[in-house]
Amino acid sequence: QSPLTQPPSVSGAPGQRVIISCTGTTSNIGVGYAVHWYQQLPGKAPKLLIHDNANRPSGVPDRFSGSKSDTSASLAITGLQAEDEGDYYCQSYDNDLSAWVFGGGTKLTVL
Amino acid sequence: QVQLVESGGGVVQPGRSLRLSCAASGFTFSSYAMNWVRQAPGKGLEWVAHIWYDGSKTYYEDSVKGRFTISRDSFKKMLYLEMTSLRAEDTAIYYCARVVGAYSNYFDLWGQGTLVTVSS
Numbered sequence: 001q002s003p004l005t006q007p008p009s010v011s012g013a014p015g016q017r018v019i020i021s022c023t024g025t026t027s028n029i030g031v032g033y034a035v036h037w038y039q040q041l042p043g044k045a046p047k048l049l050i051h052d053n054a055n056r057p058s059g060v061p062d063r064f065s066g067s068k069s070d071t072s073a074s075l076a077i078t079g080l081q082a083e084d085e086g087d088y089y090c091q092s093y094d095n096d097l098s099a100w101v102f103g104g105g106t107k108l109t110v111l
Numbered sequence: 112q113v114q115l116v117e118s119g120g121g122v123v124q125p126g127r128s129l130r131l132s133c134a135a136s137g138f139t140f141s142s143y144a145m146n147w148v149r150q151a152p153g154k155g156l157e158w159v160a161h162i163w164y165d166g167s168k169t170y171y172e173d174s175v176k177g178r179f180t181i182s183r184d185s186f187k188k189m190l191y192l193e194m195t196s197l198r199a200e201d202t203a204i205y206y207c208a209r210v211v212g213a214y215s216n217y218f219d220l221w222g223q224g225t226l227v228t229v230s231s
Contacts, residue, residue, distance in 0.1 A: 002155070033214075033215045034212075034214070034215035034217075036215070036217035036218075038156070038218075040156075045206055045221045045222065045223050045224055046148075046156060046206070046218075046221055047221065048217065048218065048219045048220075048221075051211075051212070051217045051219070052212070052215060052217070057219065087155075089155065089156050091156075091217065091218075092215065093215060093216065097173075098170070099158060099170075099172055099173075100146070100158040100161065100216065101158065102155060102156040102157065102158065103155070104155050105155040105156070
């Protein structure tokens with residue numbers, strides 16, 4: 001059971017906006033560790049999407065944005081496209097576990 | 112080209128051993144900490160092991176402590192994961208990943224993964 005909780009699935013129509021939440025605790029996000037997000041397209045390796053809560057690596061479209069507040073974080077995707085369909089994971093560090101931790105993942109379906 | 116390429120996966124019987132390798136290219140390997148992350152079939156990502164940029168410190172997920180050993184050869188630009196006493200629950204795709212970030216580490220470069228299947 002991961003200390004980072006994500007909804008199992010979200011969906012939206014092309015062009016719409018979706019938000020994926022990542023809820024942590026006072027031993028990870030709440031103690032100040034940043035949240036990072038990864039995109040995993042079907043059959044592919046994970047790819048860094050957002051780092052340090054809200055920063056996009058070079059090449060990531062600005063349709064993807066991140067935010068963090070207290071013990072939770074969110075990934076927003078605007079202007080949904082069919083190629084966004086896949087799994088999205090949040091990641092942080094947990095003091096109690098002394099481990100890098102991932103959320104359980106959220107499957108994004110573009111209707 | 113900046114990349115990580117894993118190898119060494121395969122089918123292995125429970126209780127046996129296997130060594131995974133990860134070849135780094137296109138960047139100064141000796142400057143980066145490295146991780147192994149795994150993904151069981153149909154499941155999410157799970158951090159497995161971490162090694163400092165100079166190999167001086169290593170950290171492990173609880174379920175693999177005492178069974179897995181992460182190591183590196185910076186001259187050869189190689190990362191390794193020695194896995195012993197393998198269990199069915201170790202079946203997964205194993206990814207090597209480059210670690211960045213001063214306080215809150217994240218993984219900015221991933222390999223394509225290598226599949227390990229533990230089965231009799």
